[in-house]
Amino acid sequence: MTKKAEMRALAQRLFKAAVDAADPALAVREYLRSHPPAKLPAGGHYIVVAIGKAAPAMLREALLHVPGPVTALGVTHHENAQQVAGASILTAGHPVPDDAGFDASKRLIDLLSSAGSDDRVLALISGGGSALVPAPIKPLTLADKQMVNRLLLESGLDIVEMNMIRQQLSELKGGGLLRHAAPASVTALILSDVIGDDLRAIASGPTVSPLGTRQKAIESLTQIGVFDALPQRVKTALLSEDKRDPVPEGKNHLIGSNRQSLDAMKSAVPEGWTARIVCDHLIGDVSDAARQIIDSALELKTDGPTALIFGGETTVQIKGSGRGGRNQELALRVALQGDELPEGWVFLSGGTDGRDGPTDAAGGLVDDSTLERMAQANADVVALLANNDSNKALAAANDLLITGATGTNVADVQVLLLP
Known part of the structure; x- marks a missing residue:
């Protein structure tokens, strides 16, 4: 194996260490072993719901610890479809909401609304939940939510701002899950894909108070110039008074985050290398x-072999019609500036969920010969980048990072290896 091949393999091992550290089953297990679920009062039962890319793994583990009787329902993305004994698992579209997600949100609301004061709800929340259960407020339609989602994804807004806007238009986001579960008590275990771990932003905060108000959403949408492009029903809803009930109190516990994955990457750097977490935001x-x-x-x-580690969640302004995602475009942009780095560098940027944008790639793995391979494949890198077609550019160099769905999500990680 050449030195370059060894470094590329190391980058992939460090990425795997980041994903392994975000193992949702392990996080649930550790929490419920130290905080066993309370016994039910006579006549009560547990309702366990899981929403997000890690839903099956979190649900499977939780059901080993929750006393019966139990009704369990999970909603995850189509690529993560799997069976969980004792639970119903529904799949839905991500990052764009679809009919399956619309139907799943109705199933979820019906189940939560059946809870009484003697029942207990355990909510397992992970990244991706915002798109998976769209549940538009009346009289909005799924098509309205899809249009809003598309505009937000193309806007360049960060995930916190996007989720603040989504909360104003949803029955489940911004504490909506708590409303529908009342009067049952709700405990939520949350795996964070949001930098800074603001619980209100993770999966658009179904078990916490909202990030803002309808007026704040209008201001953000106006500032980025898309308010006028919204469907008329959405504009009318945002301009009307929010008459929903106050958000009931819930018990929320953070059980995993991006920083934990960065620490795991650093620990996995081999002896003889210098490892630094340069930026966790x-x-x-x-x-x-x-x-x-x-x-x-x-x-x-x-001086000497060095691994520079980064974590966070960047944004992309969509100006073209190509396919890609923030990690693929970040990797491509680093490659374009790589002549400033020492010869022999390797860079990886990947989403810990295994998916980057509407593609089958988790991100990109580039090095100081990436541009040469693209040229040999007759790929016009500048033109492809201008069209937001980072997927095609990286594919030309065989530099796509493809892992398949990982079953977890704690945002993105990057590592730059210097010889």
Whole structure:
């Protein structure tokens, strides 16, 4: 194996360490072993619901610890379809909501609404839940929510701002799950895919108070110039008074995060290497993030083999019709500036859920020969990037990071390896 091949393999091992550290089953197990679920009062039963990309794994583990009788329902993305003994698992579209998600949200609301004061609800929340259970407020339609979601994904807004807007239009987001479960008590175990771990933003906060108000949503949408492009029903809803009941109190517990995965990557760096977590909040536009990564390598003036580790969730402004995602575009942008780095560098950027944008790739794995391979494949990198077609560009160099669905999600991780 060549030195370059060894470094590329190391980058992939570090990515796997990040994913393994976000194992949702292990996180649920550790929490419920130290905090056993309370016994039910006479006549009561447990309702266990799981929403997000880690739903099956979290639900499977939780059912080993929750006393019966139990009714369990999970909603995850189509690519993560799997059976869980004792539970119904529904699949839905992500990142764009679909009819299956619309139907799943109705099933979820019906189940929660059946809870009484003697029942207990355990909610297992992970990233991706926002799109998986769209549940539009009346009189909005699924098509309305899909249009809003598309505009938000193309806007360049960060995930917190997007989820603040989504909360105003949903029956389940921004504490909506608590409303539908009342009067039953609700405990939520949350796996964070949001940098900073604001529980109100993870899966759009179904078990916590909302991030903002309808007026704040209008201001954000107006600022990015898309309010007028919204469906008329959405504009009318945002301009009307929110008369929903106050959000009941819930018990929320964070059981996993991006920072834990970064620590695991650092621990997995082999002996003889220097390992540094440079930034655990890599956010903003991918062009700025790529520049930050390059500058970090230049400023640190590393001596000997070094692994520079980053984590966060960047954004992409969609200006073309190509396919890609924030991790693929970030990797491509680093490759385009890689001539500033020492010869022999390798860079990986990947989503811990195994999916980056509407593609089958988790991200990109590039090195100092990536541009040469693209040229040999007659790929016009600049034109592809201008069309947001990072997937095609990376595929030309055989530099796509493809892992399949991982069953977890704690945002994105990056590593720059310097020889």
